[in-house]
Amino acid sequence: MTASYVIIGDGIAGSSAAETLREEDPDADVTVITDEGEALYNRILIKEFAKGKLPEAPISIHDDSWYDERNIDLKLNTLVTNIDTDAHTVGTHEGETLEYDKLLVATGGTPTQLPVENSDADGISHFWTFQDARQIKDGMEAADDAVIVGAGLLGIDLAAICGAQDVSGKYLMRGNAWWRYALSEEGAEIMHEAMRERGVEPVFESGVDRFEVDDDGHVTAAIDPNGDRYGADFVGIAIGLNFNTEILQDTDVKQDNGVVVDQYMQTNVEDVYAAGDLTRFYDVILGEYAQNGAWGSAKEQGTIAAKNMIDPESEEFRWVSSYSITHFDFPFLSFGHPTLGDDSAEMKHSDTEWRRIAIKDGKIVGGVLIGDLSPQSAYKKLMRDEVPIGDQKEILMQEGFSVDDLAPSKEQ
Ligand SMILES: Cc1cc2nc3c(=O)[nH]c(=O)nc-3n(C[C@H](O)[C@H](O)[C@H](O)COP(=O)(O)OP(=O)(O)OC[C@H]3O[C@@H](n4cnc5c(N)ncnc54)[C@H](O)[C@@H]3O)c2cc1C
Numbered sequence: 129m130t131a132s133y134v135i136i137g138d139g140i141a142g143s144s145a146a147e148t149l150r151e152e153d154p155d156a157d158v159t160v161i162t163d164e165g166e167a168l169y170n171r172i173l174i175k176e177f178a179k180g181k182l183p184e185a186p187i188s189i190h191d192d193s194w195y196d197e198r199n200i201d202l203k204l205n206t207l208v209t210n211i212d213t214d215a216h217t218v219g220t221h222e223g224e225t226l227e228y229d230k231l232l233v234a235t236g237g238t239p240t241q242l243p244v245e246n247s248d249a250d251g252i253s254h255f256w257t258f259q260d261a262r263q264i265k266d267g268m269e270a271a272d273d274a275v276i277v278g279a280g281l282l283g284i285d286l287a288a289i290c291g292a293q294d295v296s297g298k299y300l301m302r303g304n305a306w307w308r309y310a311l312s313e314e315g316a317e318i319m320h321e322a323m324r325e326r327g328v329e330p331v332f333e334s335g336v337d338r339f340e341v342d343d344d345g346h347v348t349a350a351i352d353p354n355g356d357r358y359g360a361d362f363v364g365i366a367i368g369l370n371f372n373t374e375i376l377q378d379t380d381v382k383q384d385n386g387v388v389v390d391q392y393m394q395t396n397v398e399d400v401y402a403a404g405d406l407t408r409f410y411d412v413i414l415g416e417y418a419q420n421g422a423w424g425s426a427k428e429q430g431t432i433a434a435k436n437m438i439d440p441e442s443e444e445f446r447w448v449s450s451y452s453i454t455h456f457d458f459p460f461l462s463f464g465h466p467t468l469g470d471d472s473a474e475m476k477h478s479d480t481e482w483r484r485i486a487i488k489d490g491k492i493v494g495g496v497l498i499g500d501l502s503p504q505s506a507y508k509k510l511m512r513d514e515v516p517i518g519d520q521k522e523i524l525m526q527e528g529f530s531v532d533d534l535a536p537s538k539e540q
Contacts, residue, residue, distance in 0.1 A: 131156040134228035138162035141404025141430035142234035148434035150198045158200045163207040174261035175285040179292035213379045230437040233402040237369030246339035251347040252363040268293040271362035275350045278366035286364035288455035291326025298358045300334040310466035315482040322456040371406040391444040393433035403429035425449040448508045464494030475525035506531045
């Protein structure tokens with residue numbers, strides 16, 4: 129019998145699942161549904177478009193013919209509005225009902241709105257889609273002064289766009305450092321200095337209390353909780369994601385700030401799988417549930433989900449995620465879960481070289497490397513292989529560290 133697979137979302141998770149399903153089950157019916165008006169594009173590169181450094185064309189990954197050639201039914205501009213897991217159907221905003229044997233939910237997230245006065249004013253943008261990037265590019269090109277909010281990996285993209293577009297920027301952060309959950313002040317200061325060099329001034333112990341607007345409803349300033357006023361005709365906000373899980377509200381699919389899946393990307397409801405940013409997955413390396421918000425991880429989850437949709441529990445997701453930033457003169461990479469752990473080790477080797485690893489139960493669970501990325505494969509291997517590092521933190525921090533430098537583990 130021909131199997132019928134329905135995938136909701138044509139981001140990298142949904143799209144890689146569709147590709148794998150077609151490769152491994154050539155006769156199956158495969159349908160991909162997306163509410164966006166364009167097929168898979170490279171979300172990682174939309175920041176380069178917004179900077180004005182890349183045209184639109186190279187950002188697209190698949191055009192319609194990619195789906196036609198693989199006999200995958202792509203439904204653009206189609207919002208899934210409900211799922212009936214008993215009847216094995218999904219419904220769309222146009223009233224269409226599609227039946228599935230196996231369903232993959234790969235709907236990612238939507239940027240969290242800042243819950244303050246006037247946060248929906250003209251000139252204020254959030255960052256997730258290609259459409260957002262077009263709006264940000266236009267907004268930055270027309271702006272004199274910008275305010276950036278959100279001291280994480282997407283906020284720094286907005287700061288870098290600001291710098292690249294020669295707009296004077298204030299980067300308002302709630303704490304005393306950028307991405308303070310993963311970096312110490314010493315490491316973060318390297319990033320702060322790089323922002324300053326591009327004309328974006330970090331402002332600490334700040335944030336936004338409200339926005340001011342002109343008579344046309346366009347933003348004119350951000351007022352922070354200290355009462356300080358930052359004039360801006362453009363504001364970029366990246367304070368996190370709300371996962372797109374409304375469609376699961378009438379189902380028994382378990383959620384816990386994300387869709388809960390096991391290491392096979394399977395939810396608690398039969399024939400329903402999930403992949404990508406919106407999952408809270410069982411991380412077999414950590415031995416607990418975790419989340420990743422990274423392209424490579426979403427791609428791998430889509431592939432693994434597809435394999436298990438065809439052959440249940442045939443392949444587990446075992447993955448050390450990584451995320452790099454290329455805006456500055458030095459490279460930056462975070463891997464694994466740099467904000468977790470009960471211990472850490474860090475070292476500064478020069479003005480632009482710093483590293484920190486997060487340790488949990490005596491094993492590496494993540495880290496951040498600035499300037500010198502050469503130890504990344506060694507750290508990732510130690511994490512993937514769950515190697516106890518014992519009292520060898522100093523060795524791990526040495527320049528030119530390699531796995532062979534560690535004494536053999538007594539546990540092995
Ligand atoms: C600006 C930016 C820069 C980034 N830079 C990096 C980077 O440098 N490195 C890195 O590793 N990661 C980066 N990321 C993160 C990375 O892009 C994500 O982790 C990844 O794209 C997640 O893929 P996904 O398929 O899970 O979700 P998404 O890409 O969000 O795809 C989900 C899709 O589902 C659609 N959808 C949602 N609800 C419905 C519905 N009800 N019906 C139909 N369709 C629906 C959405 O419109 C969307 O198209 C960046 C993200 C952004 C926004």
